[in-house]
Amino acid sequence: MAMLSEDRIKELREYVSSLEHPEEALVDLMHEAQETYGYLSDEAAEAVAEIAGVPVIKVEELATFYNLIFRRPVGRKVIFVCDSISCWVMGMENLFEHLKARLGIDIGQTTTDGAFTLLPICCLGACHVAPAMLVGDKLYGNLTPERIDEILEKER
Amino acid sequence: MPKLIIDGLEVEVPEGTNVLEAAKKLGIVIPHFCYHSAMGAVGACRLCAMKFVEGPVKGVQVSCMIKAQDGMVVETADPDAMRARRMVIEWLMTNHPHDCPVCDEGGMCLLQDYTIAGGHGIRRYKGKKRTYISQYLGEFIEQEMNRCIQCYRCHRFYRDYAGGDDFGTKRIANRTFFGRFKDGWLESEFAGNLADVCPTGVFTDKTYHFRARAWELETAPSVCPHCSLGCNLIPGAKLRELLVIKARENLKVNGWFICDRGRFGYRFASRPDRPRKFTLNGQEKSRDEATKAAVGIISDAVAKYGPGSVALAGSPRTSLENNFALKKLASLLNTGNICFSIDPLRDRKERRAISLLDAADSRSLQDVAFSDFIIVVGTDPVNEAPMLALMMRQASLKGARTAVIDPRPVKLPFDFTHIPARPEEFAEKLTGLLNEAAGDSKNPLIICGTNIPGIDAIDACSEAAGRLNCGLFYTLSSANSFGAAVLAGEGPDFEDILSGIESGGIRVLIALESDPLGRYSGEERASRALKKLDSLIVMDYLPTETVNAANALFPTAAYAEMDGIFINNEGRAQCFSRAYIPGIPVNYMGPKLKPPELHPPREFSPEVPGRSFPAWEYLGDIAREMGLDCCEMETLSAIRASLSHDPRFAAIAGLYPESEGALITAGPVDRLQAYGPFPAGEKPDAGEGLKPVDRLLLYATDLTFGTEEISVYSDKTQLRAPEPYVMINREDAKELGLNDGDWVKVASGSLGISCALKTSASCAKGAAFAPRLTGFDAAALSGKTIRITRERV
Amino acid sequence: MFQPLLTKNFHYGRPASLKEYEAAGGYEGLRAALKMTPDDVIKAVIDSGLRGRGGAGFPTGRKWSLTDRKSPGQRYFIVNADEMEPGTFKDRFLMERDPHQVIEGLLISGYATDAGKGYIFIRYEYTEAARALETAVQEAKGAGFIGKNILGSGFSMEISVHRSAGRYECGEETALMNALEGKRANPRSKPPYPASKGFRMRPTTINNAETVADVPHIIKMGGSAWKTLAAYEGGAGTKLYGISGRVKNPGLFELPTGTPLKEIIETHGGGMQDGYSFKACLPGGASTPIITPNNLNVPMDFDTVSKIGSRMGTGCVTVFDDTCCIVRAMINNLLFFTRESCGWCTPCRDGLPFVYDILQRIEAGVAEMDELNVLDENCETIYSNSFCAFAPGAVDPVRSMLRLFKDEVEEHIKLKRCPCLN
């Protein structure tokens, strides 16, 4: 598993110690650790706590509060399907079914090849192109089953 | 002071009181979960709704979040407010597992009470319940998260109030979870309070699991025997077995909480090997026969060698009345050979300390929380007097600064300055700090230990407190150290008695709940000396080494099994009452359980099997049997009446259980010097030609778990006792070529112990520390210069 | 002819650069403001009648005047760009297309409230917007708009962009401050108010991204002039309106405040797609009560929409067409709210799942008629007894459903199935 490099850890530690309130860096640190480790594993959470100089429970409290910090392994890309009201009006429920069938997984699961994890997410602020979804950090709107197939092909 | 009207009744409350408390003052108790007097209001559970009809706030509001103000008119029975309360309960019950029949909280569960009070009876929610997987949190506390109603009290206690940092709030929405990062023992020394603060059965006392229903327990107001602070508690027993301890509120002492030693150290009381029989040279006797035998022993000695041949050793862990009865017996026998502690060094220091405390500068445990500058001199609060650390944290949360002058790497649940200094430097460091603090602090406080500091430091603290108008707070060794020290006055100490035995002048020793063979710092010397005695008469409830060596043994009642008084470190006399009649627990008499001789008796009798009595009764028996005038020791009230004739104890006349206690002032002890030279701050001897690291000075220290005399007999608290170790400064270790974790030999003269080495950067140089763990003779080396050598890596 | 203000640089289809922004009059507002006293800036904003665009419509000038500007020490200004109200996509556009506008607004707001440090709190999913803002902050720093002694005025301000990590509750202002402090985003009790004890317990002012973006224009035009841009007497300025659902032309439009809802849907949104007819709409996000066809003439502004029993909210309209079952729409809404509840207070944490469950029973055709009373009692008590405004927003649309679509709901129960599914 990828780890934060020693040098980077040193840099981050210096950055944190320059702060008056190290806790305020926790969300940033968790994002960075997650990008490096793929998800916020126990070791990653402990590393973040160590860098920030806070007890690991404080990291855990935040990590499990936020939905965009993953405490369990996820696929190389997470597919976030908007399940909020405008996308619902535009037929989001069918898209979910389509995605589940195509990927062969249920919501919350990861494809066997480790490519995708399927998760719901609240309104992506893309209601004008509903239904919408994020693959990784890329936004796709005006989804149809056909378009989804193309996107999966491209993103895999 | 704002005045308001609640349900038509006027009430006046101090500024800042919330309306929920104001109503309570009128006897109107509105259900609430998240509000707790100690932790304040956060408005999370939304249960305490009331209707605000007139005044600055209007409408249905949660009353804990609203400060009482003039002109408020409040209705608690308003239909909208009642609906709000009923719905809150109904919501909380949607997920509750209804497992009350197997829940330890059943019968003392706030959710049960408030479900009735709130009027929710019929389940209307038809959906599924949310469920959790609970965590393993160690052997003290059991977690059953499915019962959680998310009142956040556990988090607020553990993290905010107690400063623990291994427990918190995880996840979100109705999946919110309270627990640790990973399974494992809760690390805080105050974790046990979770069982009390949790209003339902999420956190329960694991040591009490499935043993009794709340309403079956025999309880009584009591006082903790496990350190000198005298926290208030409620022991609960069933069928002669002590099963559980809960905290009892005393706003002058512990507030609402107790430490885990106080809560889980109770299991000494029902140990199968606890002395339950009167014996004479190992043979079981009746109480009467034992009394007659003891009288024979004493009378013989007095007849042959004179009254001075009888010595008596009382104890700082037994009640004031027991010690008083012992003293009475000594004076009836006309012997001056009586002491109340078997640790002469500590005894002298404690007598000195309490003689220096007067009403002007003495502070209660609660007062600690209101200090704004705290200097700790040679005491390690978490380990020596745990609840003190919790109170200091409350002061710290209010902005107090804390400095700890101590050679050990002291840990506290808040930020403080540590000044690693050796005892001989204490007085000087104290002066330095006081100069620094002078001026900007209104409520300064000096906390001084009596283990590591020498008499000079103890004096210096008192002197500084008097001069600078500071509070003064000494930590002592045991629950009744203060009472024992007052009775000891200028009398001899155990050193004197040992010498008397060694010289052959003393032929009989009566040991009252004291264990010279197991606890005297020079155990070997004690055992050699005690062998010289003609007879050893022992009264105790613990299976000590001294009990094993007794010629005549009287099994006594422990604190929860009798009425009595302890005087805490502040001089606060507090009553404790009998919760249950002591005897062999019925549970131990079943066929499955060992030892086999405890098989239930087949014949029935009104006698309680294995019944024991408070020691003062036995002492009275002896006096009576000897034809002495024992009227002052015949009943508890006679003892107390006699005690209160002494002006120093006058205050106990008005004492009653569940009061806040009464303050005793020991008064100066004149000619304190008379009974022996004081060990000034122990100075390492010059050790000609030796490098400083080759003559480290060793201190035997106390730990929260594993060293306190009574709780070491409790299996559960012993689980948290560490393996023996010796700790020294990291640089000293380097100089000795030793590393953390090495197995070393610690030696002084012919004495030596082996253990693991711990090193610490914040340990004073030139000092070494070893905990007084059972079976680890650290105490024998205490105060001696030692050499540390490696045995293996 | 109506002149767009907020959206005038949107045509680039990418973030307008500093040069492009300045060419269109950017940072003139800041220059002008720095020549005024903070009190005059506040007065201009009061005169403008600007009301907060975050949803509640609190008068912005008044909010600023409440900020404790006297006590010594640091003060903060926070831009709330968490935008997670379902159906809403206005702040995203502002930040992705014209980030400097938000930054300039923040600088002027900071000047007016004497805040030396500004934060832009943005949701994590808005990657592009965050990048645009970060680039813009660098550009503005380079040009001397951010930092010490800005444009020689003696006023100094630093700006950071904080990327959050999800959760709707982070948008609630006090929860947001906790989040920014590295704590769980539970709301705080008020008092103390942020104006005196906010972020790091210091005086803090917080406004929505659109609100601060309005400020440069107000300063440039003058408060009273800006105010007259509204579509009706009681309104003020321009507003970003969004429209989504099965309309022909879903999108975001800057229009005079108070433009009638009908005009937004039919003229700008292009009316319903062929084969669909209008059934109802949420006027400004998932927490705003439903509006039915008979009220479509309402001017879209805070007070006017409140008068007809709803709320304008964010002004981003979600249209329900005739195929939408109202009960299912509410189930979808409650799915969101039960999932996002911060878990702090009982009504929201445990009450919303109760509401969700009853709605599902109704939709599944297994509910009894008297469960409507239970539903109603739940909604009313949640509405009036929760800790923050999250839970009232969660049940408000359901309450409106029980008022406006009682027949449709009862039909579910009588038929023991959803009448919209054939």
Ligand SMILES: Cc1cc2nc3c(=O)[nH]c(=O)nc-3n(C[C@H](O)[C@H](O)[C@H](O)COP(=O)(O)O)c2cc1C
């Ligand atoms: C649950 C909840 C979520 C909110 N989310 C947002 C948000 O994402 N963006 C926002 O600007 N305001 C949000 N608000 C409103 C803010 O609390 C606050 O009123 C607003 O940021 C103030 O800015 P304004 O006066 O400019 O509207 C939310 C409020 C609540 C109760």
Ligand code: SF4
């Ligand atoms: S209403 Fe209560 S639980 Fe819901 S978001 Fe607000 S504080 Fe949290």
Ligand code: FES
């Ligand atoms: S409802 Fe899906 S992007 Fe807004």
